[in-house]
Amino acid sequence: MAKALTELNLNHLSNLEAGQLIKSNLKDIGTVPAGEITDVIIKNFIISLGNKEVDYDKALVQVQKNDETAKLEVSDAKRDLSIAAFTTAIHLGKLSDVPAEVEAAISLHTLFKTYDNLAKLNYEAESNGIDNIGKDLVNTKYAPLVTLLGIGKYVIRLQTDNDKFKTLYSGRTVGIANTEVYNAKQLRKDLQLIYGKFTTYLLTMAENVDTPQYNDVLALVNAGRKQYADLLAIREGKAAAAKLIKSK
Secondary structure, three states, rough: OOOOOOOOHHHHOOHHHHHHHHHHHHHHHOOOOOOOOOOOOHHHHHHHHHHHHHHHHHHHHHHHHHHHHHHHHHHHHHHHHHHHHHHHHHHHOOOOOOHHHHHHHHHHHHHHHHOOOOOHOOHHHHHHHHHHHHHOOOOOOHHHHHHHHHHHHHHHHHHHHHHHHHHHHHOOOHHHOOOOOOOOOHHHHHHHHHHHHHHHHHHHHHOOOHHHHHHHHHHHHHHHHHHHHHHHHHHHHHHHHHHHHHHH
């Protein structure tokens, strides 16, 4: 029987939910009979996830307890949305029936690819990346393309939201600057990266080796993933229904 990993878009989970998923998976894996898991790679993944999850928990606690850090999270999320709006505008340009507009969109898309995963970088790296792309977008090569596509407002929005974030970030109190700062955004990225490698390896071994240590762990991981997949399905279903009602 073919093995499968329960589909789940971790990016759609809240920060708390993402951490709880990993924590739940690790707790369930801990119920596997002693000695059944002998694969050193699996054991190392479990240790790495456990360590990273502890740091991530600390980061979330810090965000919840510190108003200024919470404001940074909100401001960062706003500029991430501005990045998404800008890239979406570029993609729409690629669908134009005007060849010049398609070429302009492709050129801007190529430029933006040099800043891959911009929204997933740590705070300072993202700030610098947006500053740099902002400079590119107003030079003699790319400014005419922005004008041609009529997406200047998205460039202004991105720069404005980035400037607001930088103002908040630079204005942090001395107390915050001198304490141990956990960047929840970067830690979540790291946690999901390790988790993705773990689940990929687990599925591969379950498919090809097909022994209890892989099959049992995969079943436990899938059970946890299904809970959150069902949660997302309900949430997204309600959101779609609300949007439909609002449009009537």
